[in-house]
Amino acid sequence: MVVGGGIAGLAAAWFLRQGGDRVRVTVLEGSDRVGGKLRASEIAGVTVDEGAEAMIARRPEGKDLAAQVGLGDDLVLPGTTSASVLSRGALRPMPQGQVMGVPSDLMALVKSGILSPAGLARVPLDRILPATLVNTDVSVAAYIRARLGGEVLDRLIEPLLGGVYAGRADRLSLDATMPRVAAAARSERSLLAIAGEIAAEAPADAGPVFTSLRRGMGSLPDAVAAASGAEIRTGTMVRELRRTQEGWRLVVGPAREPEVIEADAVIVAVPATPARRLLAPDVPKAAAELGRFDYASMAVVTLAYPRSAFSEAPQASGYLVPPVEGRPVKGATFSSIKWPHITADHPDLVVLRCSIGRLGEEGLLQRDDSELINLAMDEMGEIMGVRGLPRDRRVTRWGGGLPQYDVGHLDRVARIRAAVAQEPGLAVCGAAYDGVGVPACISTGRTAATRILDHVLRGREWRGNNVSNVHSVGGVGL
Template identity: 45%
Template sequence: MARTVAVIGGGISGLAAAWELSRSGADVEVTVLEGSDRLGGKLRLEDVGGVRIDVGAESVLTRRPEAMTLFEELGVASLTTHPAPVGASIVSRGARWPMPKGTVMGVPSDPESVRGLLDDDEVRRLVDEVVDGRTEHDLSVGDLVDTRLGPAVTDRLVEPLLAGVYAGHAREISVEQAVPVLAAAAREGRKLTDVAREAVAAAASGPMAALPVFATLVGGLGTLPEVLRARLTEAGVALRSGSVVRELARDGAGWVVSTGPTTAVLRERFDDVVLATPAAPTSRLLRHVAPAAAEALAGLEYASMAIITLALDGPVLQVLDGSGFLVPPTEPLTIKASTFSSVKWPWLADAHPDRTYLRASVGRHREEASLQRSDDELVEVAVADLRAVLGDALPEPVATHVQRWGGGLPQYAVGHRTRLAPTRDLPPGLALCGAAYDGVGIPACIASGRAAARALLTRRTSAGTVLG
């Protein structure tokens, strides 16, 4: 008799878990329960000026294999496409400076590469890195860089890059979790600049060196959940949106999952459960079945953000001379970044040559005030900030879209890995996955989902239950 598995959460982590289970060869029946009205989580397409365009995550890191492998398995590898070979920039002291090449999360391998973006005194402080012994404990990325290279490196290089990944603050984010190569340097008592130089050299000569760093799919990364939906349905996986899970309870060797409105609760029994939901709902569901894990997850904070997409009439303007720019928090701007989508992604420009798309992001951890504006106000702020950086020649958009991601990005605070240790000790038949644990990028989430599925299958097999 087939074992039944519930995957709670239909973002990319949950869909990856379901995909792994469906391909395992084991005799399993998989049901995905998604609380919202759609699958895909932070992968989302919306119509902006008559064009479906990404309003969430738009690319994957190719140096991690998980997303590219999934593209192959789904039969969409031929649709893989890469950014145009144009550089990005960083806004510093009101001007745009080319993004330095050869950095590790903003830590330069060559101090001269950041001269101009940093002033002479700040470059001199960077060059005079002093290593004062070894650091055995976790600390924030910003505190480590401040001490070693000076606060200007943190403020103008590290902060904008980390904000792009976590929408957080460098002086609060765990170096062990976010930039392990710098954490290793701290433990070994080595210079950060030396380690950055070695890491850059290794990446340039490694097996992935010939690949562009990022990739997406023609049509947008938001097409990935649509492809997964079709393939999972073909594989017999039941996909149920609008199914809010209210309770998880032990039932002998299995689990009872309760969904639906309080006036008509549906209780279903499953042999195994994968929880692919954010920390807060996961904590609530674990409260009675894994209280230590629930408590650990209850303390995990999230950042909210918004992505404002603008459509301009006509071909790409000359001022959009790169893939976009990042904004350090030291600058008097509300937006933290902008992507010139029609420049960055040739497939988009080729498909829509008479329309130019760009987007801006707003919101950092504990800076919700910047989001307490109407959609129209956020568009006005984004356009004003873009003109402050690019000049007043930027025309009025002909179409706009505001996508709010409330509680969208988990914050890996100092000690994150240790704090979440209880989540790795769970009752049999239960597994967790998602951005809360070991990486917020799409490849990391895919890896997390597939690992959770394998853990369930392995645990059941080793316990003496033959699957398949």
């Protein structure tokens, strides 16, 4: 059973096709649509993503799955990958060669103007300071501050991590969020040297970091669902999951009209909180660990302006805002600049997205849509000099949308998987475990499907030729 109708659960359903006709897969989704946080819709007559707008191009899982479900020709590359940081009152270019914000080229860092003279003077001390012991997992903030000082942490690391996790560096795990840096830090004294080695490993012809789909990343879930051959049931809330002598029993639907579904195997692909509730009766150790997860909420305000509203059209793909700047908008993406195909038929339009909300900023997100739109418009007016009103606007809220990979995350995930491994016919997948990006979620779906197929196909050896039922359950409630 893959618990979830998001991209991880749908990917798991697709990979279960390897079991052939002997495996029957059902996806149960509590909401009225599949796809989770991948969704695209029209604004000002053009299709723009409401959630994730891209996936890592240098990981194969996302591109491969898109090709396998018939979207290979829809893969597109960004028009520009240049980005800026709003630091000390001005937009400044992201330094070349940085590794998740860690500078590898001091001259590029100087030229960017992101740090103050005092902040710049602190950075090269990394080369002579005693080693910072990281034999166990530590927070990103603890390690970065010890090696490079507070300004690199505040003005480079924090905005980049905020863009990915909507989290805070004093809580996020170094091992989970910056694994290559963490691994090297076990033996290498200088963080600058580590970043230089990592940057030097990138092939000169590696190409852009990101890719997307012509009709938006929101087009991927429906394509995967259709290609999976699974039965897709939306609007079907799962209230209970229990082990039986033969497999698993699911109780779905309203309490007044419960429906019981029997399954040979289950993949749980919902966020940590509903997963904890479902697993608590039979896998309490996994449920206890899932209960320790925290999630950040955020909102995406999409604005479509006439090009004439800009005195000068944006050239970069967008910019990030460090928390120390004290602004409600944590970043802006100029979608029609980054992805020119979006407005190919509307050349007089500039479409952009503003991200609002980090962990701990729930009060900010309690404002109504009109207030969030005004915050985004004020940001564009102050930082980009935009004048006039947008032609269209949209607010998308992702409550509890981003799992926080706090210190100890990898050990926590290992304990969850160890507990689940004790239960035949059960697996977990999703953004809570090995990465929040689309390729990482797809990878967890494939791993879960492999485990379930192994169980189902081995079980068939003694059950005969009966068809096995595998259910994917989603939308259990955030």
